[in-house]
Amino acid sequence: MRSQSNGSAGPDRSREDSVPGAPARGLGDRRSRLLPLAAVLCVAGLCGSLRAEEPAAEPTAPAPAAAAAMEEEPAALQRPQRPSRLLTRIRDGKPVTLVGYGDSITYGQGVSDAPAESYLNVWARGLRQFFGPDRIRLVNLSDPGVVSWYALKFIESHVAAEDPDLVILQFGGNDSREKVQFDTFCWSVEQMVVRLRATTAAEVVLVVPPMLDKSSDLQIIDALWRLGKKQRVPVADFDRALRDQERDHRGLFPMGGHPNAYSHKVMARELQRACAPLFGLQTPLSVDLRNQTWVALVGQPVTLSAEVGNDTETQTTAKMSLELSQPWGKSLAKELPVAPGKLARVELTAPVPELTDRATQFRLWAYAGAQDGFAFDQKWAIFAPLIACRTAADKGEAAAPDLRLGKAAIASGLEEWQGPEDLSADVRLSLTETSLRVSIRVFDDLLVRDYQQEVPDNDCVEVYFDTRPEADQGKLLYSPDTVLVFLKPPTPAQPDPALVPLSGLPPKFDGIALTGQRERDGYSLQLDVPRSAFLGPDAKLLPRFGFDVALDDCDEPGWRQTQMIWAGYRDNYLDPSRFGVVQLTGEVPPGARRLTVR
Structure with missing residues (x-):
C-alpha cells in the first residue's frame, strides 16, 4: 500500500535525466506505452506492498445483482443519523485526520509537484488556511492502478488504522479499464463504506x-x-466538474496522460463543494485569479x-x-468588505525575478475566508522567452540564428550526449509574403x-505552435489551434x-510544406507554415504566437x-503553457519575457 504524508509523489526513477518541473516521462518514451501497466508502475517506483500479494483474477462478488444492491433501503431499515x-472536533477546535484512498489520480500522478498541486493537497491547503495549519492532518493511501475489489482488502488494516475523521474514496476508472x-x-465500493462505518x-x-x-463508464x-x-x-463528481x-479538446485523458495541475485545481474545488457541509461550512464566497498577459523585463514591477x-x-x-510560490515568494493578506452580489479586488505588486533561459513557472494561490466558509483559486504565472521574427529580406541569409540548441537545452539524456556533433541545432525564423518559414540546421x-x-523515439524535430488569440495562449490545455508536428x-x-x-x-494550416x-x-529542414495560420479573429496578423x-x-x-528543447519541457505535448513566444510585429527589448497568468 502506498502511503503518502501530505501527498508526496515519490522519486522519478526513469532512466532519463530531467529538468526541474519535468514529468516522469515524455512523449516518445515507449516504456510508458508498451509495457504492461503493472510493469510500468514498478519501473516508475510506484508499486507499493499492496501489489505484492495481488491475485491473478478478481473474485466473484458475494453480492446480489448490482441493480438490486443499489436500491434505496426501506425506511424501517435505514440507519439512524x-x-x-x-463536526464535533471541528467545533471544539481539535485536529482532524483526513484520508484519501483511491487510484493514481488521487495519488497525484499527472502533476509535477503533488504536495502542492494534487487535488487532495490543494483542498487541504484551503482547509488549513481556514481552520489553522495544525488542525488538518492529511494521509494519502492511494495506489496507482488499483481496482475496487483489491482495495477493499485493506480498508480495515490501512484506512481504518489511521482513525480517520473523513475518508475520500475514489474508484471506478481502473475498474472500467480493467473490465472488472x-x-x-458496486459491491466492493459499498462494502468500503459499510466497513468504515463499522470500524x-x-x-x-x-x-x-x-x-x-464508454457505456461502462x-x-x-x-x-x-x-x-x-x-x-x-x-458525492464529489469530478467527471461533471x-x-x-474549459478542457483539452482531446479529452479528459489527452494522449493517455493523467489530469494535469489545472484539472486538479478544478477537482479540488468540487471536493470542497461536496465536503463543506460536513465541516459545518457554507459557500458564501467565490475567488478568481485574473488571467493577464504582459511583456516584462527582469526587475520591472508587475501587478497580479x-x-x-x-x-x-x-x-x-x-x-x-x-x-x-518560491523563489518569487511574495504574499499579501488583507481584509476587505464585499457587498452582496458584488466583487472586490485585491492586488499584489512584485518585481520580475531573475529567470532561467527556459520558460519559468510560478504558482499563484488566492484565498478568501469569511465567518462561515472559504473559497480558493490556484493558477500559474509563466515567464516565457520571447524572440522577434523579421522578414526574410531584413534578416538576410547570413544572419545569426534566432535560436541555438546545445547543452543548455538538454531536457533528458545529458549522460548520453557526446557533444555538439552528436546533437545540436541552429534555428532561424522569418516571415515571407506567404508563410512563416522555420529553417532548422541539425548537427x-x-x-x-x-x-x-513511435516517431519521437527516433531522430526527428518537434515543432510546436500556439496560434490561439493571445488572450488564450499560455493555457495549460490544448485546443485545435495548438499544433505539434514531427519532422522526420x-x-x-x-x-x-x-x-x-x-x-x-x-x-x-492547409498548405504547410516541408523540404530538406x-x-x-x-541535415537541414525548411518548414513553411501559411500566414493564414497566424491571423487572429479580426483577420489581422497576431502580435505574438x-x-x-x-x-x-x-x-x-x-x-x-x-532530447533538447528550447523553452518548454518534456510534457510539451500535454501542456502548452511553457512554450516560448515569437513576436511578429514591433521590437522586442533585450531580455524581455512574456508573462501570462492562466
Whole structure:
C-alpha cells in the first residue's frame, strides 16, 4: 500500500535525466506505452506492498445483482443519523485526520509537484488556511492502478488504522479499464463504506472520477451516485466538474496522460463543494485569479490581482490572501468588505525575478475566508522567452540564428550526449509574403529514422505552435489551434523528409510544406507554415504566437537517448503553457519575457 504524508509523489526513477518541473516521462518514451501497466508502475517506483500479494483474477462478488444492491433501503431499515465526530472536533477546535484512498489520480500522478498541486493537497491547503495549519492532518493511501475489489482488502488494516475523521474514496476508472465485473465494483465500493462505518467514526465522501465515454463508464458514474444516495454520503463528481470547465479538446485523458495541475485545481474545488457541509461550512464566497498577459523585463514591477465575490444577500468581510510560490515568494493578506452580489479586488505588486533561459513557472494561490466558509483559486504565472521574427529580406541569409540548441537545452539524456556533433541545432525564423518559414540546421553524426515505431523515439524535430488569440495562449490545455508536428529527417535509406502531425491539423494550416536535405554532419529542414495560420479573429496578423522546437536523438535501437528543447519541457505535448513566444510585429527589448497568468 502506498502511503503518502501530505501527498508526496515519490522519486522519478526513469532512466532519463530531467529538468526541474519535468514529468516522469515524455512523449516518445515507449516504456510508458508498451509495457504492461503493472510493469510500468514498478519501473516508475510506484508499486507499493499492496501489489505484492495481488491475485491473478478478481473474485466473484458475494453480492446480489448490482441493480438490486443499489436500491434505496426501506425506511424501517435505514440507519439512524449518528453524531458527526468530524463536526464535533471541528467545533471544539481539535485536529482532524483526513484520508484519501483511491487510484493514481488521487495519488497525484499527472502533476509535477503533488504536495502542492494534487487535488487532495490543494483542498487541504484551503482547509488549513481556514481552520489553522495544525488542525488538518492529511494521509494519502492511494495506489496507482488499483481496482475496487483489491482495495477493499485493506480498508480495515490501512484506512481504518489511521482513525480517520473523513475518508475520500475514489474508484471506478481502473475498474472500467480493467473490465472488472459491474456487480463486483458496486459491491466492493459499498462494502468500503459499510466497513468504515463499522470500524471507525469517519464521514465518507464518494468521488466520481474523470471517465472516458464508454457505456461502462456511464454505468459506473450512475452507480456511484445511487450508492451515495443509498448510503447517505456526499458525492464529489469530478467527471461533471471537468466537463463543465474549459478542457483539452482531446479529452479528459489527452494522449493517455493523467489530469494535469489545472484539472486538479478544478477537482479540488468540487471536493470542497461536496465536503463543506460536513465541516459545518457554507459557500458564501467565490475567488478568481485574473488571467493577464504582459511583456516584462527582469526587475520591472508587475501587478497580479484576484477578485472575491459575495454570493450571499448580506455584506461580508473577506479575509483575503494572495501568494506567489518560491523563489518569487511574495504574499499579501488583507481584509476587505464585499457587498452582496458584488466583487472586490485585491492586488499584489512584485518585481520580475531573475529567470532561467527556459520558460519559468510560478504558482499563484488566492484565498478568501469569511465567518462561515472559504473559497480558493490556484493558477500559474509563466515567464516565457520571447524572440522577434523579421522578414526574410531584413534578416538576410547570413544572419545569426534566432535560436541555438546545445547543452543548455538538454531536457533528458545529458549522460548520453557526446557533444555538439552528436546533437545540436541552429534555428532561424522569418516571415515571407506567404508563410512563416522555420529553417532548422541539425548537427547529428548518426542519422536513424525508423529504429522505433513511435516517431519521437527516433531522430526527428518537434515543432510546436500556439496560434490561439493571445488572450488564450499560455493555457495549460490544448485546443485545435495548438499544433505539434514531427519532422522526420532525410536519411540514406529515405532521402525525402516527412511531416507527421501529432493529430489532425486545423484548416488554417492547409498548405504547410516541408523540404530538406542531408548534410555532411547532419541535415537541414525548411518548414513553411501559411500566414493564414497566424491571423487572429479580426483577420489581422497576431502580435505574438506560442512556439517551441525540440530535437530527438536516437543512436541505437530501444530508446531515445537525448532530447533538447528550447523553452518548454518534456510534457510539451500535454501542456502548452511553457512554450516560448515569437513576436511578429514591433521590437522586442533585450531580455524581455512574456508573462501570462492562466
